[in-house]
Amino acid sequence: MRVSNMKRIYVNEEWCLGCRLCEYNCAFANSGLKDMVTALKGKPIYPRIRVEDNQRITYAVSCRHCTDPICVKSCIAGAMYKENSVVKLDKSKCVKCLTCMLVCPFGALTIGENGVVQKCELCLQNSCGEPACVKGCPNRAIVYEERGEAE
């Protein structure tokens, strides 16, 4: 057994306010635009994180970057891969078959603009550089930390 020193996103449903700021920050960070108003105002947003709500509690769900990611093994296009502990999607190879969504136990992959599949890549691929959902969470209900689980 290998201990992974990987930082992961963890959420705390007791602290989540259900404000959905994480969804907006995520959509903005991945929009490629400089200004939040231009990126989001009056437009449908396509976040890679989603606040789940069962009337009693709320919490945010995004990719868990599984140790043994079934989405990667199942991708019929060879478009998904794991690199430095991050599960990534090569959009140029994706054909939008949605097999990844068929297998993800968390429901963490979403359909973005124009039917493109998208997922959390921890904001390492965009200009934010660290998870925007974590950075912007007003109540620290989303954290990005290393818990040294066994891999």
Add this chain to the structure above:
Amino acid sequence: MKHYVIIGNGVAAVGCIEGIRSLDKNAKITVISEENRAVYSRPLISYYLEDKTDLERINYRSPDFYDKMGCEVLYGKKAVRLYCNLKNDIDSDLVTNNQKKVVVSDGTVLDYTSVCVATGSVPFIPNIEGLDEVKDKFCFMTLDDAEALKSAVNSKSRVLIIGAGLIGLKCAEGLHNRVASITVCDLADRVLSSVLEDDGAAIMKRHLETNGIKFMLSDTVMQFKKHTAIMKSGRQVEFDVLVLASGVRPNTGLIKDAGGEVNRGIIVNDRMQTSLADVYAAGDCTEGNDVSFGGRRVLALLPNAYMQGFTAGVNMAGGNEVYDKAIAMNSVGFFGLHAMTAGVYNGEIYEEKDESSLKRLFVKDGYLVGFIIVGRVERAGIYTSLIRERTPLSEIGFDILKKDATTAAFPSNVRRKMFEGVV
């Protein structure tokens, strides 16, 4: 030195290579590849017709994959015969007379430590009078098929496709912008008959018809007279190009000839061992356990091929991996309408339905065993995982979950475990 031989070069073979290398970085690996190409994403050949992928992006792995993995690939060569030691010999010292060899089409003979048969499927060619006389006829299984079909059609072509299954319909979608007309016939009374039931199939058929595909269901070709197909119903179809997509069969010949156990597919256990010593098999050519079906069956699906291959590879390299979570599952879209299916279709039904979407969940003995979802497919993976993991529904409360696929419906202890924290 240890020598692993892999017969076939599809996704099951890639799984096997990556499985071997997860444990053994040094042993020699030889891949015998009948197709003269690096591994590509077979399901993408219809997207190739649509120009939604190309000869580069269709590659399943990066160009340096075999180098990085330290594999020798024998391109354009076929394994023609497999020899193995009797199972009893392995524990005794009788291995002096080693029989473990693979004969390759060019006459090369390879000795192996263990071998994985990953030979995939072969198309089923129906026996129809006059078929030999049809000049422009194609199967739709390989990138070569897709390239040949691409050059055979033009904007005036009338295409007839035999088979309204996944492959036939994907071919129809791939061709629709290139040709004048497409007619699909099938003996079944509905489209995608192996994965969809009545209502789901009706929604999908209507959607395909809206996009210009014509159907002749419960009907098939009895005879060809050059460019005319005479149907069982008595109707006649004029066509220029014919596509044969009436099904696939596991490619089991090598194991059968070697005396291994074969039913419809090559019989494998959860470690992907065949009945022959040091002989493994993975992918479309096999018949392994299906947890929702509760028995062995052929699952000719790409995720299954990868996971079986990976399991075989780990075990070939001396590890101990089991793959005991196989289920039938498929996500397929046509012209933007998606259908997701998984498991088996029996037991109690929970259903939501309207004009253009359907959700049908099957619950048996307290477990979710299958589903058919057409249209609103978001987060269907939550259902798939309940089937795969055989989660007792009594533990999670299915009343909310059946309406809305969300982890928020799970009791908090289950959810916390899933998300490894105070979720």
